[in-house]
Amino acid sequence: MLGNFKYDNPTKLYFGDEAQKNLADALKGFGNKVLLTYGGGSIKRNGIYDDVMAALKASGKEVVELPGVMPNPTVDKLNEGRRIARDNNVDFILAVGGGSTIDYAKAVSVSAWYDGDAWERFWVRQDDPKAGERIIPVGAVLTMAGTGSEMNGGSVITNRGKDIKIGKVFGSEVMPKFAVLNPRYTFTVPHRQMVAGIFDTMRHIMEPYFSGDDDSVSDYLAEGLMRSVIASSRAAIKNPEDYEARSNIMWSATWALNTLIGEGKPQDWEVHMIGHAISAYTDATHGMTLSGVSVAYYRHIMKYGIDRFARFARVVWEIPSEGKTNEQLASEGIDALAAWIKEIGAASDIASLGVTPSMLEGIADATLFMTGGYKMLDRSEVIEILRESL
Numbered sequence: 001m002l003g004n005f006k007y008d009n010p011t012k013l014y015f016g017d018e019a020q021k022n023l024a025d026a027l028k029g030f031g032n033k034v035l036l037t038y039g040g041g042s043i044k045r046n047g048i049y050d051d052v053m054a055a056l057k058a059s060g061k062e063v064v065e066l067p068g069v070m071p072n073p074t075v076d077k078l079n080e081g082r083r084i085a086r087d088n089n090v091d092f093i094l095a096v097g098g099g100s101t102i103d104y105a106k107a108v109s110v111s112a113w114y115d116g117d118a119w120e121r122f123w124v125r126q127d128d129p130k131a132g133e134r135i136i137p138v139g140a141v142l143t144m145a146g147t148g149s150e151m152n153g154g155s156v157i158t159n160r161g162k163d164i165k166i167g168k169v170f171g172s173e174v175m176p177k178f179a180v181l182n183p184r185y186t187f188t189v190p191h192r193q194m195v196a197g198i199f200d201t202m203r204h205i206m207e208p209y210f211s212g213d214d215d216s217v218s219d220y221l222a223e224g225l226m227r228s229v230i231a232s233s234r235a236a237i238k239n240p241e242d243y244e245a246r247s248n249i250m251w252s253a254t255w256a257l258n259t260l261i262g263e264g265k266p267q268d269w270e271v272h273m274i275g276h277a278i279s280a281y282t283d284a285t286h287g288m289t290l291s292g293v294s295v296a297y298y299r300h301i302m303k304y305g306i307d308r309f310a311r312f313a314r315v316v317w318e319i320p321s322e323g324k325t326n327e328q329l330a331s332e333g334i335d336a337l338a339a340w341i342k343e344i345g346a347a348s349d350i351a352s353l354g355v356t357p358s359m360l361e362g363i364a365d366a367t368l369f370m371t372g373g374y375k376m377l378d379r380s381e382v383i384e385i386l387r388e389s390l
């Protein structure tokens, strides 16, 4: 049975191959001074910066630039952004980039006018902004598909000094007010990042799917999304400029984590927790940390959720079921997942991401243990899964 929930998502989306033409309109009513934040410069090379600046100019905005948001954005970078946002008293933050830049914009948004230690408050203690506290509204121009940050409240920040990476899911007041999604903007994403984004999307669908055993509409939606992601991944790898494939990937990524398919059912975010701990130690690309441990994790928990794993094999991978036990089918489904990871070129292990045996204890210590999956892990099981993933 579906549980009770409130779904509240205020993000307005503009989708399509000329979606950026709506940007000037979208910016109306958000004040004059805009903090434009972006990553390491890809937007200057592929022309997205020019499109955005033209829209900002057309709407008469005063622009303060905050470049250099790194993948896996850090507390130090957050503190720099807070200072700049506050010193300039900006009215709005426009994030142009992938999940890192959009997550970062949300982090600056809630932290700029808070005087204390924002990392400690929002990420360690998982506090929420209080009613009446000043939050700077955020908008997004998405340049890479994967995280779903464009339509959710997630903001993942890394503390390099402490080797911890923590995600905070803020409420609707922090979600982007709007997001511009032009699939054509993703054509220039490097192959490895495209693949990481595709696997991240797949995982965001699998987290709610591999949980619970009720008949839930969410699981049917998840199956459709997974089938589309697999088909589109193959087309996009063959031709990165296949608009149909890139648009399907972009839209699936948004759906995968605008939290809709997870509503009313338990979810299993353990792979994400292990992945965050790996990134905290190695700065590895998010999606690759997930593909690196997924197969070992699923082999480990398969027997606790055998029916769902068998259904995954049958429906998502179309593996014939005649004459097979659920155990055989379930195992073949995980084999198919492992083969797809190889086929698209996502990481099949974590050694290739820089993880060494001496890091395993520390990574296990940095891993949060989640309920919601078919088996709640303990520390020794995390170490076992990490060792099998090396």
Ligand code: NZQ
Pocket: 038, 039, 040, 041, 042, 043, 046, 069, 070, 071, 072, 073, 097, 098, 099, 100, 101, 103, 143, 144, 145, 146, 147, 148, 149, 152, 153, 154, 155, 156, 167, 185, 186, 187, 188, 189, 190, 193, 196, 197, 200, 257, 272, 286, 287
């Ligand atoms: O920095 P630039 O120069 O822009 O280059 C970026 C970056 O190097 C590049 N890129 C992005 N769009 C491009 C492009 N290069 C060429 N052309 C384009 N159009 O791609 C690289 C990766 O970008 P990044 O934003 O780091 O990738 P992603 O979107 O995967 O974001 C990863 C971050 O999001 C967090 C992750 O933990 C990680 O910190 N997540 C956020 C979530 C959320 N908000 O709900 C959930 C996710 O599970 C995830 O944890």
Ligand code: ZN
Pocket: 147, 200, 203, 204, 272, 286
């Ligand atoms: Zn993710």
